[in-house]
Amino acid sequence: MPELPEVEVTRLSFAHRIAGARILSVHTGKPLRWPIGADAGALPGMSVVAVRRRGKYLLLDLSEGWLLLIHLGMSGSLLFAASMPPAGAHDHFDLVTTEGTLRLHDPRRFGAVVLSPGETSDVAVKLLGRLGVEPLGEGFGLAAFHAGLKRRDSPIKQVLLAGEVVVGVGNIYASEALFRAGIRPTTRASRISARRAERLWSAIRDVLARAVERGGSTLRDFSSAQGQAGHFQLEAMVYARAGEPCRQCGSPIRVLRQGQRSTFYCRVCQT
DNA sequence: CTATGGACCTGAATGC
């Protein structure tokens, strides 16, 4: 469910409220994608210093350099509130703090909560080590982006999804960014010209930044940790619009499968 | 090394 904009909207919705909180207890439900780790018993007593984001991961900086990694998978969402109702069947993690409870709700359980002693532990390196550059940060340079594409022979859509060149672009925003850049999703990444790489580079930043402003996309059940739905889906140009007229040229939006994921595009506007 | 398909899991929508 969550791509970079949804994760960032989630982060913004509770980071300031949880900062400085002391952890009182932890409650877990069914197993998530990875075990939380053997040190989880040490969480009570630690405090939450800050909440950062890396790609689609939320990183809770805890006391003494500990790091709590949270990933929302496909169907996860967080809620942070002073008073929390009893855990339901799909609530699999509660972090009870002096400022409120942070709860992970995740029906499919592709998400994860992992405690790591810093960013250089084996588990942190396994999860974060291969991530590409942050698209909304200063480090997202055009030259390096184009060079990264040059090294990949897969279709551009799948290169974006893989997150090894640039992070945070998931299935919705990959289709949206490629539409805005006028590039066919099947184009081999290595064959994208400098001029088109530049269009894609700015399309990625524009679409992600715009989606953050709009509170993310709520297709089925996404909401911020304050329970707010997003609205970006209302301005999607192609995603989930198969058969509907292109907002730019009127021809029907096409859908195809790439790596078991749906891709939406306009045959006329994207070449 | 890169590229691809399968796996993980649940619920909603669709089809017969």
Add this chain to the structure above:
DNA sequence: TGCATTCAGGTCCATA
């Protein structure tokens, strides 16, 4: 109504 199939915002891992 009932049951099977398909699809859904991610990404690690095994296999070529």
